[in-house]
Amino acid sequence: MPSWSIHRLITSSVVDEVRRLGYSCSEEFLRGVYEGVVDPDRSPDIESVTRVRVRRGKLYIREQKTYARHHGASKSIIDYYYNLSLYYARRGDLCKSGFMLGRALHYAQDYPLKRRKWLILDIHEKLEGEIEEIADDVINKGFCRDSEDVAKDVKKILKQSTKPEQVLCTSYRASKAMIMQYLNELREEVDKKKLAKAVRTVKTVKWLSGLVLWTATFALHSPTLLLFTIFASIFIAMYRPSIYYKAMRAGLMIVKPVGTKPAYTGQEKVPACHKP
Structure with missing residues (x-):
């Protein structure tokens, strides 16, 4: 997404729709969500890629570290922050729970934007500009709302596109599915x-x-x-x-993603939720 305002616009619109469907969200939880949904741009996660090369009969192994991708983001990082949000929710920290869910939402909202057209043309900036122009109309007028109230699987929704309307609506529907999945999962009893x-x-x-x-x-x-x-x-x-991931969502343990050094691992303070 081109700006924080678009992330917050999508998120607030989804929250409004979810509330109309009968779900409730506390102010403490939402305070964390609205801060978390822009936080990956401030506190990036780090991806590590291991490259193996053979040159002149010798084997070279090199680990390359980069900032985690946002467009076409790794779904493991989305899962990690979604699971971490439930970890904190089960422990009674709703602000941190909302913050981590917000980070998951950020990656899900950025995922649909396809940077290249025909594998050659870089249309990233052009597409972001078009999204900025139409976002208010597309989101506020409800063009992206599904007729069905039942949440769908986030991973099945996430697909990349070079069309601004499709990018916005995919971001909206993935956000709605994730928030509803989170709220439904919290209603379930855990042994x-x-x-x-x-x-x-x-x-x-x-x-x-x-x-x-x-x-x-x-x-x-x-x-x-x-x-x-x-x-x-x-x-x-x-x-x-x-079973490890179920235990994480139950608040028992934290399972870090493979190949990624997350900005939050359970030890850090969250400024938006820190009470002096």
Whole structure:
């Protein structure tokens, strides 16, 4: 999106529609949302890309760090901040919850804007200018509202386009789906004890699997098995089953995204929510 005002326009319009559908949002939660929806431009997330090259028979591995993409953003970063918002909500911090949901909304709203046409022409600035011109009419007159009140899957909605109306409406519908999904999920009862037990079981199985692999490797003195054990250990360490993400949304643990250094990991203060 070209400006913070467009992000806030989309968000406030979605909140108004969601309220008309019978959902309630506290002022504390909304204060966090409206600050969070512009925050990725102030506090960017960092993506790391590992590049592997072979030159003159030698293997080179290089890690390249860049700011996280906004247009065509990684859906894992959207999921991360959505899950983090529920983590804080389950812990009773509605302002931080709204702030993290706002960051997820920012990436979802930026996602549809396609920077290039026919893979060659860079139309980024032109498209942003066209969006600025029509945003008030398209959003305020309700052109993007669906006839259905049932929220859809955010990931199925997110598609890129070079047409300003489609970019705005995709941003609007993805935002509506995300906010409704968040509010519906908060209504569900969560058995934290059962989830915590399941997480402990998975972690125990992972630890035992690694122990068995390394014990067998040292016992057999096999170079081939050693190589397999190294790769298997990396896989086991990085493996994140769905129960981890359920536990995060229940407020039990924070699962960081792979390949991204997020600006917020649960330890930082959020200025908009900090009470002196």
